[in-house]
Amino acid sequence: MAGEQMIFSVSEANNFIKALLDAVPQLQTIFVRGEISNYKCYPSGHHYFTLKDEGSALRCVMFRGMAAKLRFRPENGMKVVAFGRIGVFPRDGGYQLYCSDLSVQGVGDLHVAFEQLKEALGKEGLFDPAHKKPLPKYPRRIAIITSSAGAAVHDMLRILKARWPMSEVVLLPVRVQGAEAPAEIAGALRYANKWKVADLIITGRGGGSIEDLWAFNDERVARAIYASDLPVISAIGHEPDVTISDSVADARASTPSNAAEIAVPEQKELRRRLDTLSARMEQSAQKRVKALRERYEALARSRVLRDPMAFIDDKRLLLDYTQRKLSTLAQAQTAQRAQRFASLAASLDALSPLKVLGRGYAVARDENGTILRAAEEASVGEMIEVLLGQGSLMCTVDEQRTGGTGHGKNI
Amino acid sequence: MAKTFEDNLARLEEIVAALEKGDAKLAESLKLFEEGSKLVSDCGAMLDKAEQKVIKLSKGADGAPVESPFVSEDEKNG
Numbered sequence: 001m002a003g004e005q006m007i008f009s010v011s012e013a014n015n016f017i018k019a020l021l022d023a024v025p026q027l028q029t030i031f032v033r034g035e036i037s038n039y040k041c042y043p044s045g046h047h048y049f050t051l052k053d054e055g056s057a058l059r060c061v062m063f064r065g066m067a068a069k070l071r072f073r074p075e076n077g078m079k080v081v082a083f084g085r086i087g088v089f090p091r092d093g094g095y096q097l098y099c100s101d102l103s104v105q106g107v108g109d110l111h112v113a114f115e116q117l118k119e120a121l122g123k124e125g126l127f128d129p130a131h132k133k134p135l136p137k138y139p140r141r142i143a144i145i146t147s148s149a150g151a152a153v154h155d156m157l158r159i160l161k162a163r164w165p166m167s168e169v170v171l172l173p174v175r176v177q178g179a180e181a182p183a184e185i186a187g188a189l190r191y192a193n194k195w196k197v198a199d200l201i202i203t204g205r206g207g208g209s210i211e212d213l214w215a216f217n218d219e220r221v222a223r224a225i226y227a228s229d230l231p232v233i234s235a236i237g238h239e240p241d242v243t244i245s246d247s248v249a250d251a252r253a254s255t256p257s258n259a260a261e262i263a264v265p266e267q268k269e270l271r272r273r274l275d276t277l278s279a280r281m282e283q284s285a286q287k288r289v290k291a292l293r294e295r296y297e298a299l300a301r302s303r304v305l306r307d308p309m310a311f312i313d314d315k316r317l318l319l320d321y322t323q324r325k326l327s328t329l330a331q332a333q334t335a336q337r338a339q340r341f342a343s344l345a346a347s348l349d350a351l352s353p354l355k356v357l358g359r360g361y362a363v364a365r366d367e368n369g370t371i372l373r374a375a376e377e378a379s380v381g382e383m384i385e386v387l388l389g390q391g392s393l394m395c396t397v398d399e400q401r402t403g404g405t406g407h408g409k410n411i
Numbered sequence: 412m413a414k415t416f417e418d419n420l421a422r423l424e425e426i427v428a429a430l431e432k433g434d435a436k437l438a439e440s441l442k443l444f445e446e447g448s449k450l451v452s453d454c455g456a457m458l459d460k461a462e463q464k465v466i467k468l469s470k471g472a473d474g475a476p477v478e479s480p481f482v483s484e485d486e487k488n489g
Contacts, residue, residue, distance in 0.1 A: 088470070138416055138420075157465060166416055168463075169465045170466050170478075191476075273420075280427050281426065288433050
């Protein structure tokens with residue numbers, strides 16, 4: 001059997017197939033739609049991946065030179081349209097798509113570039129909340145970096161005026177779309193910082209298509225916002241999409257009008273606050289005066305102030321009391337002494353010779369009044385006086401009897 | 412330099428706090444009250460008087476900002 005047929009070597013077979021495929025013009029410029037998987041970038045710079053759909057897979061390679069021209073980095077899961085030619089790689093007997101261009105299906109390259117820049121800047125820390133600066137509460141000067149034509153600037157001026165006319169507004173007109181826009185916006189941001197033209201920056205534009213807003217997804221603008229020392233409010237009219245500028249800015253507004261609302265306080269609120277502060281101040285001042293008045297009145301009511309003599313009266317009362325006590329004491333002492341005197345007097349009385357006479361004794365005295373203690377002291381015929389308990393007797397001595405009782409001495 | 416609204420408001424808040432604390436001497440309290448009342452009317456007047464000033468900024472020959480009054484496109488056309 002084999003003899004009737006030509007026998008190919010493996011190389012010959014593969015080369016035969018390769019030649020067949022290379023001869024088909026449709027395979028030389030072909031667009032293939034599919035999802036990227038097994039994506040690998042080799043150190044050589046060549047990119048290898050597989051394009052898949054629900055039922056099939058196609059190996060692809062993209063050489064370094066072509067890959068470098070891509071505006072985005074291919075990733076697994078990405079739905080793409082690959083352009084290239086299909087050829088055989090004889091070494092492993094496989095065919096593959098030699099891809100020369102890739103575009104992202106549906107969303108477009110811009111979207112992919114956006115996602116990728118967002119991821120890269122995010123990793124770098126440009127969206128870090130810690131880096132975000134607080135906005136001034138009462139900005140003195142607001143720099144608006146936007147187009148001087150269009151609704152956005154008017155909306156902002158109108159709202160700023162209504163809410164907080166005290167802020168000066170400095171306009172830095174720039175183009176907000178087109179190829180020049182990113183450089184102009186970034187330049188104005190740097191300029192505003194260099195010359196400190198304001199204490200707050202609003203940059204943005206009204207709504208539009210994703211292409212119209214593209215300047216605010218530009219890396220230059222993002223970096224200029226990040227580098228700004230002045231706080232930046234990003235004001236791009238669109239929702240719910242968020243631009244990269246929105247993510248980098250210190251505050252994000254959903255529209256230019258909303259940015260103006262964020263930028264300044266509402267004067268009505270401030271007026272209310274002033275009223276409140278004023279009322280609080282009055283209340284506390286009144287309270288203070290009332291408290292002091294009450295203290296004053298309490299003091300004024302006190303006895304010492306109402307009746308200054310009271311103090312002296314008190315002292316007088318004390319004096320009287322002391323005096324009374326003193327005299328009571330003195331009286332008591334006098335009485336005690338009187339009693340003692342009486343008892344002494346009684347003792348004295350008991351010793352009185354007159355008292356002895358009362359008991360029946362008598363005292364004799366001569367004419368000179370000298371008390372007679374012995375019979376010899378009087379002579380016969382002499383007149384003597386005999387004192388009795390009551391009264392006395394004048395007697396004449398009839399007889400002298402010496403001796404006898406000596407008791408007279410003891411009288 | 413003239414006090415800004417913000418300065419005035421901050422001072423007013425200080426005064427209210429001090430008055431509410433109530434440990435200042437009466438004469439001092441009255442002085443604070445007087446100062447506070449003046450700040451309230453000053454702030455009110457500032458709000459009343461304020462007129463929005465819009466300046467257009469352009470780069471001068473030496474790079475320094477040049478200010479000019481802003482005339483909107485609408486005004487130019489109208």
